[in-house]
Amino acid sequence: MDKILVHICCGVDSVYALRKLKEDFPNSQLIGYFYDPNIHPEEEFELRWIETKRVCDELSIECIKGEYELDRWVEAVKGYENEPERGERCTICHDVRLSKSAYVAKQLGCNKMTTVLMMSPKKDFDVLKEVGEKVASQYGIEFLAVDFRKNGGTQIMNKLSKESQLYHQNYCGCIYGLFGQKKNVEFYPELVSFGKGRLAGSREELLFVKQIRLFAENLGLECKEEEFSFIGWRLISSSVKLNKDYVNHKVLPYSATIKGVVRGTVLDVDGNKVLLNKDNVEVFLTDSLNEPVLHEHRAFTKPVFFISEKVNVGDKLEFQLKAEFDPTMKSQNLYIGDRETFKEIKEFYSDTDMEGNQGYKLEEICRFIENNKDSIKKGELMVAIYGAHLVGNLGKRFSSIRTLEFSAQ
């Protein structure tokens, strides 16, 4: 029996290509190999991997996750950073990915190999064929040059990818390609990772949702994502000084930028609100900067700061704040279970603050789903994971689930 190693770059490119290979080689064993050290940043690599895994699991194809060898890739394309897409850098990039794939194919005892990169309309088929044949022959393996785009392949891929609600990336993968694709932009959200946090609308938030979806689908549960757009808010920098010393603080999402510096004197403290002799900023005292203090979300507001210091009448406060608004943000809700028949709903949310606080842990949600999978399967219980919660409970506001009265956690 033929054993075919399929190099995979993402879920979208594999959703039809793997089906086609299964059809064309019904008596062969397919093994997926996700090897893409070109992808930047690592969270994007993880996101594409999760989506690849979802596709392979659905088709019962084993898939191996290759290592994220970014240093190796950067070294290989050194000197070709400014090449245009489909230029010399891309040929080297294909070489790096397919050489390692050929090596792995040999280790696994495969006699054939191919790549779903040949699905992408942005890739040069002839170059892929040439590189593939060269690296495969070094290990005595046959390279299958399949033009998946032929006979309406691209249209079928788009349809399948929509049906499976696959993440559709908007750049090839590497940092250099992105700079070439988007000229004259000041900010590249695709390249930013937010450390431990999963900010509303970020890749990290989406990755979290996709991880839960993969887990739930593997338990045989019905999942549906619902995407929504919103005006995003990003804090660029902020500082608060109390009597000339910097203090820890937090800024309320959607606070406006301060031009220059605002300096004020404390006139009084009313409960947790600090009254200043300036009314263009607001200050609240809080015991914990991880707890939200305002009960009502403010969509667009003057700058609002939270501090956990002791403040006295006559103290001097100084504020700086730079934030930006992004009208192109997207987030999503995930529903697990039957959205029509449920009698009970359990709600979670997917975003956290910058430091990764005020949110749920993956294990916590997965444990709940696993413990309640029978009631979910019966259609009695539905789990909802709302996006963009901490910037004003947006996921729930945009949710199409309106049949029951319930409250977010």
Ligand code: SF4
């Ligand atoms: S643009 Fe795409 S194919 Fe070309 S080097 Fe970058 S990641 Fe590789």
